[in-house]
Amino acid sequence: MNLKETDLPGIGKKFVVQTRSGEKLTIIIHDDGRREMYHYDNDNPDDSISMISLDDDEARYVSAIIGGITYQPTALENIEVALGGLIIEWYRLEPNYKAIGKTIGELRVRQRSGATIIAVIEKNHTKHVNPGPDLMLTADATVVVIGERLHQQQIRQILSSGSG
Template sequence: MNLKETDLPGIGKKFVVQTRSGEKLAIIIHDDGRREMYHYDEENPDDRTRKIVLDDDEARYVSAIVGGVTYQPTALENIEVALGGLIIESYRLESNFKAIGKTIGELRIRQRSGATIIAVIENNQKKHVNPGADLMLTANATVVVIGERLHQQQIRHILLNGSV
């Protein structure tokens, strides 16, 4: 299996998978969350067909792409805004998150991830806009963060595991 990944500025990402059987599948994930899938005939690459056969590991890989595991479009439900590479994303702190019971300062969020927490909305709907380092994170709170895509990946890891 061969995979080619291409950024489509202003649109999203394009993934082209060439299967071991020689078939080609193009998947376009738009920033608004739409997915387009095209199957191309190996003899006539301009003709799209409707059916493709994937073996088990190919199907799992394609499902990861389509499911947003390898790339999250900027308009998925947990992403609020994308501005010039900066993304505002929210994270609900499930009971298994290691960040629960720790303060923003203890987690050293900004230093370790490059992202900034701009708000925390507690389970009782109490809002903390521009919270300080002494705010303790609680279960089921929603943490609103601004940063670039890499920063968002790092903060997600910190909130879940307590470390980068």
């Protein structure tokens, strides 16, 4: 995520947020408490495709919702689904992970951890269901793994350090 903050003399402040997924959101906080939010087209980041205006109370309530005060979601990376001792976990491959640029076969995931990669979802949303050993792992991809808790700990280590 990238954030740019700009003073708007006589108006307030402008915040431009570029999300990890490439979306652009501009938030203008007026000195009178109003907030304006603009969402931009991915293909043309200079064209606003939606806008909403909130008063101070509405903005504070919405920020509480977004900030997780009223509902605490389970982060995608931490979701676990228990299936009779088996757990499915999702791992986002951070850019510094040593497994990036290596294939599933090179990492010997199943042999070294006992876990099985059941899907890989690329940053561009391309899905590889039941990927073979030749699939190369890329930065910001999500790796979906099934295994027991010990297997999950081992695969987490393999993905981050490239070793078991």
